Amino acid sequence: MSIACGKRLAAFGLVAPLLLFLVLFFVWPLVTMMSNAVSDPGAGRALPQTAAALSNWDRSSPPTPEMQAALVDDLRTTQDDQLIGDLTRQLNSARSGFRTLMAKTVRTVREEQGAVDLVQVDQRWEDVSFWQAIAAATASPYTDRNLLAAIDMARSPTGEITALPASASANLAILQRTFVIAAGTTLACILIGFPYAMVAASVTGWKRQVMLAAVLLPLWTSLLVRTAAWFILLQDNGLINRLLQTLGLIDAPLALLFNRTGVIIAMTHVLLPFMVLPIFSVLIAIPTNLLPAAASLGAHPLRAFWRVLLPLSLRGVVSGSLLVFMAAIGYYITPALIGGPTDQMISSVIAFYATGTANWGMAGALGIVLLVATIALYVVYDRLSASGTERA
Amino acid sequence: MTQPYIRFDKVTKAYGDFTVVEDLYLDIAKGEFVSLLGPSGSGKTTLLMMLAGFEPPTRGAVIVDEKRIDQLPPHRRNMGVVFQSYALFPHMTVAANVAFPLEMRGVPKADRKQLVDRALDMVQLGAMADRKPSQLSGGQQQRVALARALVFEPAVVLMDEPLGALDKQLREQMQLDIRDLHKRLGLTIIFVTHDQSEALTMSDRIAVFNKGRIEQIGTPNEIYDHPTTRFVADFIGETNLLDGTIETSDASGLTLSLPGGKRIRVAAGSNEAAGKTVTVSLRPEKIRLGADAGPSSSSGNSIPATILDSVYHGDHLRMVLDAEGTRLIAKADRRFGDLQPGSKAVASFDPADCWLVRS
Incomplete structure (x- = not known):
């Protein structure tokens, strides 16, 4: 018993560094980002008494004196200006006008002693919508505001979920665009990668080595360098346009840069290995005598391909597509450098929130949306491949 | 032979400088079961592939x-x-x-079902129709492959070492099944194998391949009892190959002097000239072992021998003998089971069982 226990401990000790690494660099950041997305930046902490007073309020009747007294108390006891500042920004994003209102109120409340009539300080405290914003902000330490905003939704002052007007937010459109670009890249990878893998699997010796090396080589080059190379190749007087013009195929240069065509070309190049390798590994595992057998049974090469080779290699195509698609929806640098303004993908929005406006909540929420989409795809793939194994 | 159904007319197959099959002629009649037998690399599978169309001949015609x-x-x-590896579609x-x-x-769906059922019943696999190939044993998979190759009533059935992957018992059962199907359906079958006993039991005719050429073609009986070349004699079954110099030759055969000095009579090669060196094939089972020369000693050959080794094989004993300087292998009846290594015996055999082979 103790020996078994000791062995288990030793085994655990061996995997502990890995476990620690995973927790530290994978689980912890993930959890932090996710909690950032749903946690409230401080309204609940800054206004504990107000939160208690507002919890019984029906959110439509006029503000009561108790609510006002609680708010005054909270503003007096909270000496942390940073917290007040966060609170103001948060409230202001829910209801504009809070910035000036808060500044004025805080100053007045701190200067005077005893009870303060807030409506005397500012007429706006009579307005129910300001109280609604505070109530919404303090209702719970968690908020779905960021998550809703990530998919272009918001809560109305009365708490119902409504869609934002198209002019106010473009996250859904960008998300849709992300999926369209990723799907286009996946399709292009299949169309190029499948025949390529077939040829690589059918040749032997140094030819196969060269073909696989040609696929793998780009993986050893920095993504930025490869994208920059495409930037040069795709220019109006870049290699591709000049070659096409020299050949007389086109008169004027094709627009390949700063549009979706360029983005998909560059992303296809970068992601092609992830399509070729799974298909290749499935193809070389297919017994070599199946196609001769099909031919001897009367199948034209095209029908033999359609009825035998394609169904057997489908698993490789599916895993390759999944890898490419999942990698593609997270792309950031390539669309940023080669795409135009309407080709930016969801990652650039995340980057904008994370590094541009320090809105970690929104960045986390968009990240969650992306993660959920990826997991959903993986589940679909898993179901498909599981039923495939069952059938095989 | 009647009008040949399949004809290889001076067919050559070469990969660059390497010739696999050279100037090969082969006629096969309709309904015949022909085995192509030979060591690996002798060109027998290449011949099959040329017939199936997977390899084009370099020269010559396939008709x-x-x-x-x-x-x-x-x-x-x-x-x-x-x-050989069934090549069933796993999906x-x-x-x-x-x-x-x-x-x-383009057979209509309704007819397909009926034909498939009949073909599967023929190989006793009617109950397995809805299984995947991976759920079947090796023997069952091979029977499915057989049903698949027969269901469309092909002109010729080509088999490339189809039983190579099966264990011995199953192989023998399948040999009988294929033979039976051949007779029942009147199939023309070309069967590639490197297993000589398989070829002997199944074929109407055997073509023995060596280095891209057919060494000998004939019925199993002809190939076994009357091999024309040293290679065929050695490849088919076990044999004693005795090299000797012709002393005299007459109408009934010749007298051969073995290297040890012993003379034997051979009932063949009466037109060979004296002084020539020839090779004689003598099957081990044709050698009788006894305490003395036995009743046929007057007409036959008998050599006193020392038993070097004896191996028990169940139905017979395989003896290695030293017959006055000539090493002989004999298959002894189990009655001689008491002959121990080191003891003396007399090996006797008929001149008619000595067969002259070309080297």
């Missing part, structure tokens, strides 16, 4: 039913091929595998 087919692609040749059920050639030929 089936009076039509040249060597330029036809494989899918238009109407030949059933059974591969299809057994029934779909067998229906595949019918589907390719």
